[in-house]
Amino acid sequence: MSDSSLAEMLRSRGLRLTAQRQLILEAVLDLKHATPEQVHNAVREVAAGVNITTIYRTLELLERLGLVTHTHLSHGSPTYHAAGPDQHVHLVCRNCGAVEEIEPELLGPLADQLVDQRGFLVDIGHVSLFGVCGKCGEQK
Template sequence: MSVEGSQLAEVLRAHGLRVTAQRQLVLDAVRDLGHATAERVHEAICGKVTGVNITTVYRTLDLLESLGLIAHTHLSHGAPVYHLAGNRGHVHLVCHRCGAVDEIDPEVFDGLRRSLEQQRGFLLDVGHVALFGICASCEKANL
């Protein structure tokens, strides 16, 4: 579910929570950045306003995730990255060289999903998957 503005207010109020500027700022930063660590979200907010500390960002990210507004994933051995939650999962394509993150539909795993179910009785859940490689831009730069 992608949530902005008045929709954020509705979700928060439905859970008995107040709408605060910090909550909106964190959600906006996650939306604008696409995939970002808590530290990167904090930097983006501090570029707009002062007085929002990193602890507030972490707490707000946890709250927004518990409400189903955002999700996190681990794209490497580092800190988790946050992005808007969607109705469907997606596959992250992460470039080893430049760190760019792209998304593709999990349907790319349909054949594997069917095969695992038929051969092993295993139901594959491709909610969030990270695949690592080299993006087209980096590959082209090395020619």
């Protein structure tokens, strides 16, 4: 997203584009999958005065604007990543912590079955599957 389109989106909601908001969005986009603490560390490298409260509030704002979304990849803080039309499922290795993305179509049959049997609509963007990645599995 360009600076001008982000600025326009914020202005349309009565908000302004601040350097902190820009840095936080850039950190999420650069890191791909990041906790608020990881975003904070990345932003502090450029702007030491940004506190963790600002990170959390800005991530919430960016999520309300539809620019980022979050998922839970562990028992800790949520993990943020860029939002977009291309939703994906997260594969999380319990051994090494690696996170991979797979196409949501792989869960299509399960999602269809849940709708048919229970009327439940799966939010694919928040799905995380935990297990052991191929690399760690080979080591055992």
